[in-house]
Amino acid sequence: MLRFDRVFRDGGGFDTLLVMLALGYLVVFSAFPLIYNVVMSFQEVDLFSLASFDRPFVGWDNYSEVMGERVFTPIFWNTVQFVGLSVFFQLTIGFGLALFFQQDFPGATWLRGLFLAGWILPGLVVGAVWGWILAGDFGVLNYVLQSLGLIEGKIFWLSDPSVSLYSGIIANIWLGIPFNMILLSVGLAAIPADVYEAAELDGASRLHRFLTITLPLMRAQLGAVISLGVIFTLQQFDLFAALTRGGPSNASNVLQYWAWQLSFEEYRIGQGSVVSVLMILFVVIVAFVYVRSTRNEHAG
Amino acid sequence: MTQQITLSGIEKHYGGYHALKGINLDIPKGQFVALVGPSGCGKSTLLRTIAGLETISGGRIEIAGRDVTAVPPRGRDIAMVFQSYALYPHLTVEGNMTYALRLKGLSKAEAKARAAEIAEITGLSALLQRYPRELSGGQRQRVAMGRAIVRDPAAFLFDEPLSNLDAALRVHMRAEIRKLHNRLGATSVYVTHDQIEAMTMADHVVVMRAGVVEQQGAPLELYDRPANQFVAGFIGSPAMNFVPGRVGEDEQSVALDLAGSPVLRFAGRRPSGEAVTVGLRPEHLELGGAGGNSLTLPVALVERTGSASYIVSDTDLMIAATERVADGLGQVTVHIASERVHLFHPTTGVALR
Known part of the structure; x- marks a missing residue:
């Protein structure tokens, strides 16, 4: 007993235990659900077979059924738009703000901290707040736009099929900006001031310094922020649940919300799993890019 | 130019x-x-x-x-x-x-x-x-x-x-x-x-x-x-030694505020009785008292670098000698040329010439 105790404390015993804990957590809560999801996408799953592992294997049937859905193509393009526009504006606005708060003015760090407030709000709350802002009849946004004379009549952000997707995108951009800004601020702060001074003496204008010093030195951070932005955007579920529920008639539906609708509203769990598997594949590719971009960091 | x-x-x-x-x-x-x-x-x-x-x-x-x-x-x-x-x-x-x-x-x-x-x-x-x-x-x-x-x-x-x-x-x-x-x-x-x-x-x-x-x-x-x-x-390494002193009646020498009030001649003239700070560079204090204008100092410590010996007196005065110095030196007599004795105003620090 004493010997075991010594091995545990001084040998590799404790290290192994810690590794096993982390590994165990990953297996139970990540790997198993992931693999189980992939398995279900090849099975016929209904409410009666939900509790058993032994379900009929249907090959690629679920896949062809999902791809053959009339709404598949519009929902797919909605997702592309949602991710593309969200990440683009989160990044550009976040980067702009990071650069702005990098300037030395009184209260800069304090104000930057305030921006984080938006990020700690739960997605459902953000959705509810934006629901009021975007409301067609009494929404603040319509009031502001009308007061400024930018629009004639009211825009029904949440119920007009031509704009409902954009209401989700706007809310999501707002939600993602603080994260982008903070991560990019950290990257900017890591660039030594004297490198900029050297470039200034070498004849580089402000724009040149941004293009030839800031951007290349921020490559790793930008790669990380873009990859994480894509992943966070693909798992953005709460906003849709709170704002449009994918409607009207799937005009603002995206893959992640559709997967939930298939599995938990229509109980077509096999098909719901298919959508999830497609998204997992895409996320794996993005994660690979993320790992690559953080690995090639420049050391001083 | x-x-x-x-x-x-x-x-x-x-x-x-x-x-x-x-x-x-x-x-x-x-x-x-x-x-x-x-x-x-x-x-x-x-x-x-x-x-x-x-x-x-x-x-x-x-x-x-x-x-x-x-x-x-x-x-x-x-x-x-x-x-x-x-x-x-x-x-x-x-x-x-x-x-x-x-x-x-x-x-x-x-x-x-x-x-x-x-x-x-x-x-x-x-x-x-x-x-x-x-x-x-x-x-x-x-x-x-x-x-x-x-x-x-x-x-x-x-x-x-x-x-x-x-x-x-x-x-x-x-x-x-x-x-x-x-x-x-x-x-x-x-x-x-x-x-x-x-x-x-x-x-x-x-x-x-x-x-x-x-x-x-x-x-x-x-x-x-x-x-x-x-x-x-x-300027100079090791740094110049500074000792308070008072100009003598001949207006050409200064009595140092050290044990025994040794007197050093300096170049130029200053009014008699003037309080001054005397500056002596360690490397200008040459071992051996020949030629007068000398000081005898008790030795507290000798530091050797090989090329030089730094002798530190009990009043923290430093002497930089190029020759090797034996251990167990009780005291040492050093000579300094009168034109190498610097005088400064005791409060403003301005050089007095």
Whole structure:
């Protein structure tokens, strides 16, 4: 007993235990659900077979059924738009703000901290707040736009099929900006001031310094922020649940919300799993890019 | 000689802090000027105002006959070697060296040819395709030098460029920088806190303290005729000894405030009974009392470096002797030439001659 105790404390015993804990957590809560999801996408799953592992294997049937859905193509393009526009504006606005708060003015760090407030709000709350802002009849946004004379009549952000997707995108951009800004601020702060001074003496204008010093030195951070932005955007579920529920008639539906609708509203769990598997594949590719971009960091 | 850099009445305030107090400095073309002083004396700030990296609160800066007071750094045609080297981490050595040339509008081929030429001079030819992170400290230092030289600027500014190198390399690079300066016929301003660097490298040394120029001149002039006690103590290693004393009735000798009140003759005359601070350089105190004008001091400690022996007396007076000194020395008698005895005002520190 004493010997075991010594091995545990001084040998590799404790290290192994810690590794096993982390590994165990990953297996139970990540790997198993992931693999189980992939398995279900090849099975016929209904409410009666939900509790058993032994379900009929249907090959690629679920896949062809999902791809053959009339709404598949519009929902797919909605997702592309949602991710593309969200990440683009989160990044550009976040980067702009990071650069702005990098300037030395009184209260800069304090104000930057305030921006984080938006990020700690739960997605459902953000959705509810934006629901009021975007409301067609009494929404603040319509009031502001009308007061400024930018629009004639009211825009029904949440119920007009031509704009409902954009209401989700706007809310999501707002939600993602603080994260982008903070991560990019950290990257900017890591660039030594004297490198900029050297470039200034070498004849580089402000724009040149941004293009030839800031951007290349921020490559790793930008790669990380873009990859994480894509992943966070693909798992953005709460906003849709709170704002449009994918409607009207799937005009603002995206893959992640559709997967939930298939599995938990229509109980077509096999098909719901298919959508999830497609998204997992895409996320794996993005994660690979993320790992690559953080690995090639420049050391001083 | 034409002036390459002229500073007139440079003032710098940081909020309530007065960092530079009316600095005037003329730097002729081709001269190597060292700004030296303890940390916080304003020497780096002064250098950065020349570069344009700090705005000034008052005064005027001319570079190569042009008023550049309001010109941003990139319009001043000045190259700077930073203490941290500030190399562009994402560019190769060649990229670092061609960066400024490309901005100037040189073609890629022209810039590369020029970089190769300077790499030859600075011994970087084999390293052109390396990244800064793959270089040693000494090599990075060279790249910083090469990046400055390649631009052929109106003046070079150095901000403690050797302080991150080990001692042996520092001595080596000291000579190398000075040789490059001569070879290029450049005008250089060099900031250092190390008076040995300033003395050995510069044609003209500017000693600063608390935002004021205490004295400027040729290195040996500062050593031989320090204008005040601060400069006297700062220039020379080991530092000058200071002992309070009082001028004797003959107006040509001073009684030191030491045990036995020894009397030393000095060159010139001062009023009898005047209180003074007497400055004695350790290396001017020669062992053996021959020729009079001598002191006998109790020995507390002997430090040996091989080439010199530093004898420390019980009153912390230091004697730097070139000869070897035996152990167990109870006391030692030293001689000093009367023209080597410095006198300073006891409160203002101004040299009395």
